[in-house]
Amino acid sequence: MWDASKCNLCGDCLVNCRYASYDRDRAIAEIKLLMEGKDAEILSKCTTCIACSDYCPTGADPSNLIFKMQEKIGTCPIVVVGKPLREELVRALEGREDPRQLIPGTPDKPALSLDAFRFDYFPEGTFDSQLFKGMTIVRGGQYVSLVGYVHMGGESFVEKYGQRVLDKLARLGKDIVYIHNEGFVLAHVEAKEYGFKVPFKYMHLFEYLRNYLRAHKKNITKLGKKIAYQANCATRLIHEYDAFLDEVFELVGVERPNRKYERLNAVCCTAPLIYVNRELAVDIQKKNFEDAIACGADAIITSCPFCNRVLGRPSLQFNLPNIFITDLCRIALGEKPWPEGSR
Ligand code: SF4
Ligand code: SF4
Numbered sequence: 001m002w003d004a005s006k007c008n009l010c011g012d013c014l015v016n017c018r019y020a021s022y023d024r025d026r027a028i029a030e031i032k033l034l035m036e037g038k039d040a041e042i043l044s045k046c047t048t049c050i051a052c053s054d055y056c057p058t059g060a061d062p063s064n065l066i067f068k069m070q071e072k073i074g075t076c077p078i079v080v081v082g083k084p085l086r087e088e089l090v091r092a093l094e095g096r097e098d099p100r101q102l103i104p105g106t107p108d109k110p111a112l113s114l115d116a117f118r119f120d121y122f123p124e125g126t127f128d129s130q131l132f133k134g135m136t137i138v139r140g141g142q143y144v145s146l147v148g149y150v151h152m153g154g155e156s157f158v159e160k161y162g163q164r165v166l167d168k169l170a171r172l173g174k175d176i177v178y179i180h181n182e183g184f185v186l187a188h189v190e191a192k193e194y195g196f197k198v199p200f201k202y203m204h205l206f207e208y209l210r211n212y213l214r215a216h217k218k219n220i221t222k223l224g225k226k227i228a229y230q231a232n233c234a235t236r237l238i239h240e241y242d243a244f245l246d247e248v249f250e251l252v253g254v255e256r257p258n259r260k261y262e263r264l265n266a267v268c269c270t271a272p273l274i275y276v277n278r279e280l281a282v283d284i285q286k287k288n289f290e291d292a293i294a295c296g297a298d299a300i301i302t303s304c305p306f307c308n309r310v311l312g313r314p315s316l317q318f319n320l321p322n323i324f325i326t327d328l329c330r331i332a333l334g335e336k337p338w339p340e341g342s343r
Contacts, residue, residue, distance in 0.1 A: 001193045002068065004035060006060035013052035013062040018267070019280070020045045031062065034069050043069055044076040047280075048151045049268040050233045067155035074153070077276035082152025089149065092116065092141020093161050100143070103127065105136035110175035110203070114139035115183045121305035122179075123327045129335055131212055131326060135177070142168045145182035147190060147234055148306075151272035162186060163196045175201040177208045179326075181232040181303060189237050205303065206244035209329055213251040220332045222253025225299065228292035229256055230311060230322070231266045232304035245303075248325070252332035259295035261288055269307035285311070289318040299323045299339070 014020060014027035020042055022030065033040040046066050053063040070076050091097040098116060105111070112127075112135045119127065119139065127137055143165060149157045166187060169176055178184035184204045191198050213220060227249065235241065242263075249256050261267045267288050270281035292300050300315065302308040303325040315322040321339040323331070330336045 002061050002065040003059070006058040007031070007035070007062070008058060010057065013056045014042060016055040017052055019047050019049070034065050039073050042066060043073055046070065047268045047273045048078060048233070050236045054236050054264055064155070067150040071153050071155045078151065078272060079153030081275050082154065085152045086149065086154045089141065089144060089154070089157065092144065093164065095142060098141030100138065100140035103137040106134040109134040109136070110177050111136040111138055111172050112177050112179055113143055113169060113183050115180045116141050116144035117180060117305050121309070123324050125335070126326055129326065129330050130333065131209070131329060136172065136174060138172060145180060145186045147182040147185045158186065158190050159194055162190055162194055166191065166196055166198055170199040175203070177203045177205065179205050180305065181205070182234045185234045185237050204241050204244065205325070206241050206248060209325065210244045210247045210251070213248060213329060216333065217251070219334065220252060221334060223332055223338070225254050226257050226296050227254045228259055228295060228297035228300045229262060230269055230288070230300050230302045230307050231262070232307060233268065248329065252328060254328070257295045257297065260291045269304070269310050271306040271310040274310060285314040289314050289320055293318060293320060301325055301328055
């Protein structure tokens with residue numbers, strides 16, 4: 001959450017933003033305008049990648065200031081394009097659209113929350129996998145993570161509806177495993193910032209997969225591949241969970257070689273951008289895939305259904321498969337082959 005008291009106006013956040021080209025003076029001027037509650041050019045250039053909160057040396061969380069101001073000013077492309085989606089979300093949260101879908105599991109197993117993602121946003125067979133056997137699987141508009149609505153001009157939605165979503169999940173009476181990073185961020189990060197109660201135990205998908213693979217080591221065939229990882233933007237809010245992912249990669253026998261666009265320097269998957277600036281989105285995708293290929297990657301691994309979808313086109317174009325993280329585990333467990341005809 002934006003904390004003006006931590007900002008020393010150093011400008012690092014916007015000097016380092018790769019979607020604007022500001023020198024330090026201009027970067028500082030932009031931040032000053034935002035702090036005064038005024039419109040600024042960065043609001044229209046911002047792809048909502050959250051990286052500037054990583055670049056900020058003081059923890060002031062400048063991306064949150066930008067997202068608040070995008071919503072307040074209301075004229076930048078992301079906010080304009082996102083209006084129907086925000087309206088749809090409100091209808092869903094009020095129970096007027098996108099009702100709950102639930103696949104019941106066994107009483108001893110936790111529930112897997114898909115947020116509002118439809119089942120077909122995940123690779124075929126995901127929910128028949130041994131990974132999730134016996135788990136209750138739930139999705140629907142009333143379980144939406146809200147955190148991702150910063151990409152559609154809905155920064156305030158977390159504060160307005162966060163407790164409602166958490167209470168809805170609590171009514172399942174189960175521990176929750178979040179398949180989508182942003183649902184986890186609502187429970188683990190935003191809940192503390194807004195003082196929400198989280199009346200259930202919860203776990204990030206990376207930790208769940210790590211635990212599953214550790215317990216089923218004998219069923220794993222090490223893949224012997226190199227992979228590039230496309231991080232979901234909100235993983236920048238939970239760096240400590242990268243260690244679970246590294247362990248997942250180690251357990252399935254894939255190497256994560258150093259490359260230009262990862263960790264602090266990761267690029268946006270372009271999902272928020274593709275509808276408002278297609279040319280820039282395609283350029284970022286190209287740089288991302290060329291960088292992955294240059295580092296010898298056999299695939300790009302995604303952990304967000306939106307990242308996975310938007311990278312489908314460049315994946316075909318560059319003949320580099322994009323594999324959802326659960327599918328990577330399923331391949332190592334012998335449930336699926338490595339994508340045919342690929343590297
Ligand atoms: S969120 Fe990303 S695109 Fe927006 S200002 Fe920060 S670094 Fe730039
Ligand atoms: S938000 Fe952080 S990086 Fe940006 S000007 Fe303030 S202190 Fe510097």
